[in-house]
Amino acid sequence: MFKLLISLLIITFSYADEPIVPIPLNEPVNVEKAKLGKELFFDPALSRDNSTACVNCHNIYNGGADERIVSEGFNGAKGNIQSPTVLNARYNFKQFWNGRASNLLEQANGPLTNPAEHNMDSQKVELRVNSSEKYKKSFQAVYGVSYIKYALVLDAIVEFENALTTPNSKFDRYLRSQEELSKQEKEGYTLFKQYGCITCHNGINVGGNSFQKMGTFIAYNTNKKFPDKAAISNDERDINVFKVPTLRNISLTAPYFHDGSAKTLKEALTAMSKHNLGIKLSDEETAKIIAFLETLTGQRPKILDLF
């Protein structure tokens, strides 16, 4: 017991001073609800023309985002912004690029009712799930209900999303003093802090905890309209203001930015350092920071291999 306490103390203090904290190894999740949520996440029957499932635009087997610049949903309709990752989304302080949903529950209603995504409404969703013997049986078993309300559909999806965490990345193991970083990775992390990337990308999600302007130093292209923060506040100071994206699993989620304009991490870093820091990184520095960013790729969520 005493030994355990000491090692816990060592682990805690080893990253106490760091601006990034590791993802917990085990997040408590109701596995039965999450299993149901997983079925719903993969089910095109939740869209009007049976074409679109959440997984179409959020590839949870590889980074959780969409490799297309903009996703396609109902009837091939194109979205208006790049699809962000759903992995570790539970740790974001708000959901959506402009934070218009305050949590995953509020968020999940969005795609289901968005005309360019699932194009449904709560009643249509209820009709679909209640006409399925499979769902009737499993909701009865998990929630003890004979009629499946829309709110329960959302609840199950959210519980699945809660299970979509990617712990134990090389960087988290480094924070826990369980693994060393290479010289290149360590120097990349130092540059990440020295240049100030860390002021916006920090905390458990290495981002996801503040709104910032794309173009703090040098204005970014505003020719095309996107659902940025100004779209909800109507304040022109909020043009190109977005939730800072998480950098966890970032090497798996190209293309980058709200407009999908950066095809590679190198391109993303060039634009970031120019627009948000007013600096030009050398090729060597870029390579080092990328090496550090690659250590943020975590284990694939356990829930994906359970059933």
Ligand code: HEC
């Ligand atoms: C047609 C493509 C598409 C489908 C289908 C889709 N999404 Fe999304 N998702 C997006 C896009 C695009 C955004 C960003 C929209 C925005 O920020 O304005 C997004 C945002 C999100 C976010 C917020 C992540 C963040 O960091 O802000 C979550 C969580 C999410 N979707 C979950 C889901 C779930 C659950 C479903 C199924 C019920 C779903 N999505 C279906 C494209 C899609």
Ligand code: HEC
């Ligand atoms: C002033 C705050 C700020 C600073 C400093 C900053 N970023 Fe960002 N970062 C953002 C915002 C906001 C976005 C989203 C921009 C967009 O999509 O238009 C972003 C996006 C990114 C992306 C793309 C993420 C994705 O999923 O599309 C990467 C990679 C990135 N930043 C890395 C860095 C690195 C490396 C540095 C330091 C060289 C840095 N950032 C400095 C705020 C910042």
